[in-house]
Amino acid sequence: MFLRIEGLSFGYRSNSILRDIHMNMEKGQVVSIVGPNGAGKTTLLKSIASILPPKKGTVWLGGKDVYSLKSRDLAKIQGYVPQHTASGFPLTVMETVMLGRKPYIRWGVSSEDLHIVGTLLSDLHLDRYTTRYLDELSGGERQKVWIARALAQQPDLLLLDEPTSALDIRHQLEVLELVRKLSKHSGILVILILHDLELAARYSDEIYMLKDGEVFASGRPEEVFTRTNMERVYGVKVEVASAKYGLKMTAVEPVWT
Numbered sequence: 001m002f003l004r005i006e007g008l009s010f011g012y013r014s015n016s017i018l019r020d021i022h023m024n025m026e027k028g029q030v031v032s033i034v035g036p037n038g039a040g041k042t043t044l045l046k047s048i049a050s051i052l053p054p055k056k057g058t059v060w061l062g063g064k065d066v067y068s069l070k071s072r073d074l075a076k077i078q079g080y081v082p083q084h085t086a087s088g089f090p091l092t093v094m095e096t097v098m099l100g101r102k103p104y105i106r107w108g109v110s111s112e113d114l115h116i117v118g119t120l121l122s123d124l125h126l127d128r129y130t131t132r133y134l135d136e137l138s139g140g141e142r143q144k145v146w147i148a149r150a151l152a153q154q155p156d157l158l159l160l161d162e163p164t165s166a167l168d169i170r171h172q173l174e175v176l177e178l179v180r181k182l183s184k185h186s187g188i189l190v191i192l193i194l195h196d197l198e199l200a201a202r203y204s205d206e207i208y209m210l211k212d213g214e215v216f217a218s219g220r221p222e223e224v225f226t227r228t229n230m231e232r233v234y235g236v237k238v239e240v241a242s243a244k245y246g247l248k249m250t251a252v253e254p255v256w257t
């Protein structure tokens with residue numbers, strides 16, 4: 001098992017946020033973490049990214065405890081794109097994506113680094129912006145740049161916190177198609193946080209549904225997105241139907257408890 005989370009618990013001060021999380025994931029999978037606002041999704045992703053050390057439990061990545069890895073070594077295995085990313089100082093698109101090569105660069109940028117970055121910029125249709133500064137891009141374009149930077153790390157694990165939230169429908173599909181392609185062709189494990197449950201159903205091999213800091217349900221999309229689970233976790237009556245590209249979910253009405 002490439003990623004194993006064993007009994008992970010986390011809290012901010014005395015406030016318990018994640019409780020006894022267990023997860024197992026293999027390379028080549030696309031896994032979505034879903035759940036209502038405040039369920040603990042971002043906290044969980046930050047724990048996997050080794051940003052938040054757990055109160056209890058461990059995250060094993062390729063047989064190693066992520067919290068014991070040096071940041072340079074971790075950066076070669078894992079790319080993390082947070083929900084809101086701000087660049088501290090002015091950088092162009094090219095410079096930003098090249099930063100993803102930092103863990104590999106010893107004496108200077110190599111032709112391989114340039115090739116990897118150039119390919120990513122072209123795959124994400126960012127090549128016409130290479131010399132633009134990030135603050136001259138739209139929110140969606142900037143989001144794709146952060147994803148390209150994480151991919152430039154050539155990670156085995158890619159963590160994306162709501163990667164499609166600033167994207168229009170075409171760019172949502174473009175990013176998720178690329179993510180799926182990379183996952184299948186390059187064997188990357190991709191863990192996404194998505195609020196759009198139909199997109200999650202369409203692009204994920206597996207879903208983890210969180211409620212109040214615990215895993216409420218996990219499995220294939222059709223096993224997790226059931227009427228009962230949706231009602232219990234989101235408090236909404238939902239009609240779920242099979243569709244050509246996954247599942248169609250229609251929110252009917254809130255359930256008042």
Ligand SMILES: Nc1ncnc2c1ncn2[C@@H]1O[C@H](COP(=O)(O)OP(=O)(O)OP(=O)(O)O)[C@@H](O)[C@H]1O
Pocket residue numbers: 012015017035036037038039040041042043044
């Ligand atoms: N720095 C912090 N200090 C204290 N509490 C925090 C902090 N960050 C988040 N929390 C709390 O932890 C809980 C889980 O937050 P988290 O951001 O992980 O939820 P989420 O499922 O990602 O939510 P959303 O869907 O709204 O992004 C929330 O109750 C939140 O208020």
